[in-house]
Amino acid sequence: MNEFLDMGGYGxxxxxxFALGIGVVILNLLLALSSLKxxxxxxxxxxxxxx
Amino acid sequence: xATWTWFHRLASPPHVYxxxxxxxxWFGGFAAVAIVVALYGGLVMAPPDYQQKDAFxxxxxHAPTAWLSLMIYTTMAVAAAVGLIWRMxxxxxxxxxxxxxxxxxxxxxxxxxxxxxxxxxxxYWVWDPRLTAELVLLFLYFGYMGLRAGIEDPVxxxxxxxxxxxVGVINVPIIKFSVEWWNSLHQTATVMQMGKPKMDFxxxxxxxxxxxxxxxxxxxxxxxxxxxxxLRRERNASWVREVLA
Amino acid sequence: xxxxxxxxxFPLTLTPEMSRLRDAAPGVLWIGAxxxxxxxxxxxxxxxxxxxxxxxxxxxxxxxxxMLFAKTCTxxxxxxxxxxxSAPIAAAALGVSVDAMPGVVASLALxxxxxxxxxxxxxxxxxxxxRGGVLLSLLTLPLAVPILxxxxxxxxxxxxxxxxxxxxYLLGAIAVLGVTLAPLAAAAAVRIGLE
Numbered sequence: 001m002n003e004f005l006d007m008g009g010y011g012x013x014x015x016x017x018f019a020l021g022i023g024v025v026i027l028n029l030l031l032a033l034s035s036l037k038x039x040x041x042x043x044x045x046x047x048x049x050x051x
Numbered sequence: 052x053a054t055w056t057w058f059h060r061l062a063s064p065p066h067v068y069x070x071x072x073x074x075x076x077w078f079g080g081f082a083a084v085a086i087v088v089a090l091y092g093g094l095v096m097a098p099p100d101y102q103q104k105d106a107f108x109x110x111x112x113h114a115p116t117a118w119l120s121l122m123i124y125t126t127m128a129v130a131a132a133v134g135l136i137w138r139m140x141x142x143x144x145x146x147x148x149x150x151x152x153x154x155x156x157x158x159x160x161x162x163x164x165x166x167x168x169x170x171x172x173x174x175y176w177v178w179d180p181r182l183t184a185e186l187v188l189l190f191l192y193f194g195y196m197g198l199r200a201g202i203e204d205p206v207x208x209x210x211x212x213x214x215x216x217x218v219g220v221i222n223v224p225i226i227k228f229s230v231e232w233w234n235s236l237h238q239t240a241t242v243m244q245m246g247k248p249k250m251d252f253x254x255x256x257x258x259x260x261x262x263x264x265x266x267x268x269x270x271x272x273x274x275x276x277x278x279x280x281x282l283r284r285e286r287n288a289s290w291v292r293e294v295l296a
Numbered sequence: 297x298x299x300x301x302x303x304x305x306f307p308l309t310l311t312p313e314m315s316r317l318r319d320a321a322p323g324v325l326w327i328g329a330x331x332x333x334x335x336x337x338x339x340x341x342x343x344x345x346x347x348x349x350x351x352x353x354x355x356x357x358x359x360x361x362x363m364l365f366a367k368t369c370t371x372x373x374x375x376x377x378x379x380x381x382s383a384p385i386a387a388a389a390l391g392v393s394v395d396a397m398p399g400v401v402a403s404l405a406l407x408x409x410x411x412x413x414x415x416x417x418x419x420x421x422x423x424x425x426x427r428g429g430v431l432l433s434l435l436t437l438p439l440a441v442p443i444l445x446x447x448x449x450x451x452x453x454x455x456x457x458x459x460x461x462x463x464x465y466l467l468g469a470i471a472v473l474g475v476t477l478a479p480l481a482a483a484a485a486v487r488i489g490l491e
Binding site: 004007008009010013014016017018020021022024025027028029031032033035036038039040042043044046047 | 086090094095099104105106108109111112113115116151152155156158159162163166167169170265268271272275276278279280282283286291292295
């Protein structure tokens with residue numbers, strides 16, 4: 001397990017790299033979903049106001 | 052005649068919205084599976100590289116983010132061009148949806164590149180053509196989003212940012228081919244070569260699967276953001292009421 | 297004018313040592329050129345847009361593209377060219393030797409021409425935008441980077457006595473590309489802004 005984390009000495013570069021990559025992936029998904037939620041909310045509000 | 056119907060459907064916001072809503076979970080699911088399997092393949096199963104040892108594994112994150120940063124910009128430019136030429140609202144919406152994801156991917160590409168570069172080249176950054184052009188790509192994304200935000204009228208914002216996207220697309224081939232044209236520190240293409248790829252199969256398949264996974268992931272996020280864009284643009288259209296009910 | 301100020305400020309703030317200044321000279325000259333160009337670009341279309349001349353021209357049967365090209369050339373003749381011609385003074389202040397001057401002037405002249413062309417696109421796009429000045433810089437910068445790179449390279453080679461032909465050819469190619477495409481894009485941008 002320790003060798004896995006160490007990655008032949010490159011661990012301190014490799015894991016942050018993966019963290020950054022996967023982090024951005026997850027972040028963008030969350031941002032997109034929150035943007036959709038906000039858009040739905042805004043649309044509902046507009047509908048209510050116009051009725 | 053069937054193609055004409057398809058084209059009409061493509062231009063119609065309610066149809067596109069329904070399509071996006073239906074297919075998002077599928078694209079998302081497959082993307083997740085592909086990425087997880089590719090991660091395992093790249094981190095655990097692939098043997099260490101002869102020269103780069105275990106450090107080469109960073110390619111499994113760096114290459115997809117970089118490739119995606121280019122692919123998304125190209126998609127954005129194409130959507131923008133379609134929007135300009137055929138005046139399709141949906142196309143403009145798609146271009147707008149691409150921008151934030153593309154910008155983040157560029158940030159990730161630059162960041163992972165810096166972390167990859169330090170152990171390999173001894174430095175976090177070097178002003179070589181590919182890296183500089185990729186940084187320029189990030190500025191182009193920012194410019195695109197800034198221009199959209201800066202123009203009040205939505206139609207004008209669509210068109211102006213579309214012009215910018217199209218003008219800036221020249222940067223993409225520069226990034227892609229800069230490593231061939233100039234003496235560059237950055238590695239030349241190892242996968243997309245005519246004929247046999249230079250990589251071992253054991254190392255190659257996780258990379259290809261990662262690329263596929265990221266592509267599916269982009270489509271997922273694009274569909275979600277596209278839905279949001281369509282809702283924002285369509286104001287009080289009746290199809291919006293039906294969708295939200 | 298602005299260019300001269302920038303060029304003279306650098307020795308004051310960096311170091312009075314001539315050799316070090318000479319090394320930094322290409323960068324200083326080009327950043328100065330870029331900033332001056334950006335400043336002037338803001339006003340490229342603004343006056344005409346405000347008083348309606350731009351609209352009239354767009355509506356008239358004549359080619360907006362050619363008119364914008366003419367405007368861009370005027371912009372260059374009034375900003376870029378004088379800048380290039382006055383560069384020897386600034387360059388001398390930075391320790392550049394006299395034989396390098398033709399190369400310095402040539403590279404700055406060609407490069408600033410390309411920058412005017414590219415900048416016109418940004419100026420057209422930001423016509424109706426809030427905080428147009430900031431946006432203009434943000435938009436022009438990515439597109440101007442190749443000009444900066446090759447231009448600075450040419451100036452550097454001129455100063456160190458090398459052959460400036462290769463980067464000059466590339467600058468020339470960019471300028472030609474700019475001449476053919478930039479006015480078109482700028483015209484499209486202006487039309488969008490006027491709608």
